[in-house]
Amino acid sequence: xxxxxxxxxxxxxxxxxxxxxxxxxxxxxxxxxxxxxxxxxxxxxxxxxxxxxxxxxxxxxxxxxxxxxxxxxxxxxxxxxxxxxxxxxxxxxxxxxxxxxxxxxxxxxxxxxxxxxxxxxxxxxxxxxxxxxxxxxxxxxxxxxxxxxxxxxxxxxxxxxxxxxxxxxxxxxxxxxxxxxxxxxxxxxxxxxxxxxxxxxxxxxxxxxxxxxxxxxxxxxxxxxxxxxxxxxxxxxxxxxxxxxxxxxxxxxxxxxxxxxxxxxxxxxxxxxxxxxxxxxxxxxxxxxxxxxxxxxxxxxxxxxxxxxxxxxxxxxxxxxxxxxxxxxxxxxxxxxxxxxxxxxxxxxxxxxxxxxxxxxxxxxxxxxxxxxxxxxxxxxxxxxxxxxxxxxxxxxxxxxxxxxxxxxxxxx
RNA sequence: GUGGGUAUAGCUCAAUGGUAGAGCACUGGACUGUGGCUCCAGGCGUUGCGGGUUCAAGUCCCGUUACCCACCCCA
Numbered sequence: 001x002x003x004x005x006x007x008x009x010x011x012x013x014x015x016x017x018x019x020x021x022x023x024x025x026x027x028x029x030x031x032x033x034x035x036x037x038x039x040x041x042x043x044x045x046x047x048x049x050x051x052x053x054x055x056x057x058x059x060x061x062x063x064x065x066x067x068x069x070x071x072x073x074x075x076x077x078x079x080x081x082x083x084x085x086x087x088x089x090x091x092x093x094x095x096x097x098x099x100x101x102x103x104x105x106x107x108x109x110x111x112x113x114x115x116x117x118x119x120x121x122x123x124x125x126x127x128x129x130x131x132x133x134x135x136x137x138x139x140x141x142x143x144x145x146x147x148x149x150x151x152x153x154x155x156x157x158x159x160x161x162x163x164x165x166x167x168x169x170x171x172x173x174x175x176x177x178x179x180x181x182x183x184x185x186x187x188x189x190x191x192x193x194x195x196x197x198x199x200x201x202x203x204x205x206x207x208x209x210x211x212x213x214x215x216x217x218x219x220x221x222x223x224x225x226x227x228x229x230x231x232x233x234x235x236x237x238x239x240x241x242x243x244x245x246x247x248x249x250x251x252x253x254x255x256x257x258x259x260x261x262x263x264x265x266x267x268x269x270x271x272x273x274x275x276x277x278x279x280x281x282x283x284x285x286x287x288x289x290x291x292x293x294x295x296x297x298x299x300x301x302x303x304x305x306x307x308x309x310x311x312x313x314x315x316x317x318x319x320x321x322x323x324x325x326x327x328x329x330x331x332x333x334x335x336x337x338x339x340x341x342x343x344x345x346x347x348x349x350x351x352x353x354x355x356x357x358x359x360x361x362x363x364x365x366x367x368x369x370x371x372x373x374x375x376x377x378x379x380x381x382x383x384x385x386x387x388x389x390x391x392x393x394x395x396x397x398x399x400x401x402x403x404x405x406x407x408x409x410x411x412x413x
Numbered sequence: 414g415u416g417g418g419u420a421u422a423g424c425u426c427a428a429u430g431g432u433a434g435a436g437c438a439c440u441g442g443a444c445u446g447u448g449g450c451u452c453c454a455g456g457c458g459u460u461g462c463g464g465g466u467u468c469a470a471g472u473c474c475c476g477u478u479a480c481c482c483a484c485c486c487c488a
Contacts, residue, residue, distance in 0.1 A: 080488040367448035
């Protein structure tokens, strides 16, 4: 093999592509009906946009993003959708509140593993300019109902609140004091997280660390009054929506702009990357990007991961009947063209064989393409004014008139 | 970036250090207007790549690349 696709990329075709398109179409339809507008932003943006939104976690920018320079400016293949969408809202002067849907490829320079690729597709929604807890619940509700329409079921929802900068700061003091005696017992990763991004310690996968965190105070239990109330109301609305969720007080986010509600939809049996939808409230980000104070909430779904987990739960893709026209001899070509037009007009798939090929070759082609019916039209048929219709499943064939074949195609399911 | 596993025909995989094989797929024929079934015929593939050990390496050793899984990270 001389050429190979780059690490972490995939060639998508056939049934898999059809399933992805089915989900995309489903998303457009569903969210349009729920008052969303689709937005398509550039696949690359100025690097400053993401540096600004992600903050001073510069190692993410350097290690995890595809960057390139052009005309002395640095650009980056977008690693996520939210920053671009907010930039577009500000740049185009869209007036909040607005509800936006995006569908597109994202790029992250991570080492690939199960359910993690360097180029992947996300479907995401953002409710921009909505502060009330109802919208936290509504945002999750929309995800649930969308998953319903695409036939996904075996997931569970984890919910938490990580508060605002005020409660986070006081919680930080609390947890620092609490963990100080345990610090030497934590793994080296956790010791680093403790310094750089302390909420992330709860993501540690080591039992020895988790044992300590299990009984440590959680931010969820130490929210300020407003954040606590917001969380309470969110949960009440979720119950009114009849949505089952598990509170996970160790569910956190890596970036600072997240506030209050965070949630993930997870699937068992997916491997280490088991989150199919991740979302949360980000009340600080628009201001961070230079806009007015604008509370927002949204989520994004990884489409490939979704598909990887639920191939069998995809709604059956309707297989349209497939015809093959085997015209024998160039002089009869016009007849085949007419037949094909009629078949396609009726919404069926039709492949036209090469009229210069022997019938045997054309039959083999028909078999190769797994067609349902072959219509043979050669000298014999032309002389008798009929067509030979062969059912490739049963092997039966019969000669029928032009009217009969039109009737057959029109009644074909 | 770190760790473990894997790498043999188009695909899925065999081969106690001793001549590289099978199934499927593919091509042709039996079958000159009929695919699938049956039968017959057709594969010297730099065993990922580069070194080394050995009389002898797909097999052992070192390096390297790619893939898979996990860690880190996760927007």
